[in-house]
Amino acid sequence: MVFYLGFSGTPVPVTEGYDIGDVATDFSLINIDGNKVSLSDFMEAKGFLLIFTCNTCPYAVKYEDRIIALDKKYKSKGVPVIAINPNNPDKQPGDSFAKMKSRAAAKGFTFPYLLDEGQKVYPEYGATRTPHVYLLEKTPEGNIVRYIGAIDDNYQNESLVKEKFVENAVDAMLAGNDIGVTKTRAIGCRIKV
DSSP states (O other): OEEEEOTTSOEEEEOOOOOTTOEEOOOOEEETTSOEEOGGGOTTOSEEEEEEOOSSOHHHHHHHHHHHHHHHHHGGGTOOEEEEEOSOTTTOGGGSHHHHHHHHHHHTOOSOEEEOTTSOHHHHHTOOEESEEEEEEEETTEEEEEEEEOSSSOSSOGGGOOOOHHHHHHHHHHHTOOOSOOBOOOOSEEOOO
């Protein structure tokens, strides 16, 4: 594995992560309710909106209501949100497990909010920022990556959004159509390692 030095001088693994069409591996991470969660737990799911996010990044905070709305819109259609906090709580105390519980309760999260303990999952996916979205389609071959990137084109103001990348991708996937835009640049804070 290749490493680069993070801001603190800590070695950070560099991975390419997944690309469109790759099969994403499952994981088992602890949820804020104390239970472990895996993608395989969602027997009826057609896919997943896997979103690497956190409590402390201003970009992630700006997107919280939109992430809740995505879960409300698509969970009933078989594509639930699974949120994963990839930050190292030793480097970012505001992203501790206790603070994750508090934040989820305060915002009324309707989806699992998982801690990437030991920071093992985010490098596999290739996530670099919070928020960073991966749309997975559940198939007999496994969970296929269909979209990677940003939620939409305006983190600052939802009313000024022109392109809803995630919604367009999920709608196309559910309709059995090709996804027009499969990759965008995730806008947000670097993951803290």
